[in-house]
Amino acid sequence: GIQVEQSPPDLILQEGANSTLRCNFSDSVNNLQWFHQNPWGQLINLFYIPSGTKQNGRLSATTVATERYSLLYISSSQTTDSGVYFCAVEQSGGYQKVTFGTGTKLQVIP
Amino acid sequence: KAGVTQTPRYLIKTRGQQVTLSCSPISGHRSVSWYQQTPGQGLQFLFEYFSETQRNKGNFPGRFSGRQFSNSRSEMNVSTLELGDSALYLCASSLYGAEQYFGPGTRLTVT
Numbered sequence: 001g002i003q004v005e006q007s008p009p010d011l012i013l014q015e016g017a018n019s020t021l022r023c024n025f026s027d028s029v030n031n032l033q034w035f036h037q038n039p040w041g042q043l044i045n046l047f048y049i050p051s052g053t054k055q056n057g058r059l060s061a062t063t064v065a066t067e068r069y070s071l072l073y074i075s076s077s078q079t080t081d082s083g084v085y086f087c088a089v090e091q092s093g094g095y096q097k098v099t100f101g102t103g104t105k106l107q108v109i110p
Numbered sequence: 111k112a113g114v115t116q117t118p119r120y121l122i123k124t125r126g127q128q129v130t131l132s133c134s135p136i137s138g139h140r141s142v143s144w145y146q147q148t149p150g151q152g153l154q155f156l157f158e159y160f161s162e163t164q165r166n167k168g169n170f171p172g173r174f175s176g177r178q179f180s181n182s183r184s185e186m187n188v189s190t191l192e193l194g195d196s197a198l199y200l201c202a203s204s205l206y207g208a209e210q211y212f213g214p215g216t217r218l219t220v221t
Contacts, residue, residue, distance in 0.1 A: 041198050043212035096207045097166045100153035
């Protein structure tokens with residue numbers, strides 16, 4: 001099956017700093033989403049981005065499907081950004097089976 | 111619009127018992143997927159239902175099963191519980207299986 005790798009696995013930032021999280025996938029995908037998992041386990045939708053670039057406030061994401069990677073940018077980080085960030089992909093071919101990456105654990109310190 | 115709801119939120123069971131978890135999708139969504147999250151294995155796909163039909167299944171033993179009702183609500187069942195089944199079980203809904211929205215999860219502890 002498709003392999004999804006995220007980097008870095010852990011990240012500690014000072015409040016106000018910027019960061020880039022990366023998601024690499026091993027095969028063509030139909031769909032790609034970025035999620036933020038809060039300390040209570042809730043997965044919060046950040047972006048649905050099978051290709052192209054999107055922005056939402058301090059967050060933006062870019063997916064280059066032909067090169068099989070996606071990037072999530074967090075600018076001016078805040079302590080509330082802490083948590084685990086996951087990318088999730090659905091492999092091309094009509095599988096309707098979503099594979100999650102291993103996640104990036106982000107800690108933003110004041 | 112109300113989000114995805116899951117019940118119960120927390121559950122403690124004993125080895126060998128069975129458990130049923132419930133998921134109500136966002137109104138109008140016809141696809142429901144289930145995932146298991148553990149510290150060791152991460153988030154793993156269990157199965158996906160669309161209009162009462164299972165379209166895909168992950169690599170889990172037959173003890174894990176599910177179904178979807180005509181109102182799109184879904185249940186998953188785990189029989190003969192093992193300690194390793196302790197996990198956060200997450201349900202997601204989507205219109206046709208693309209962009210997914212997750213519920214708060216059911217945290218299952220098997221003792």
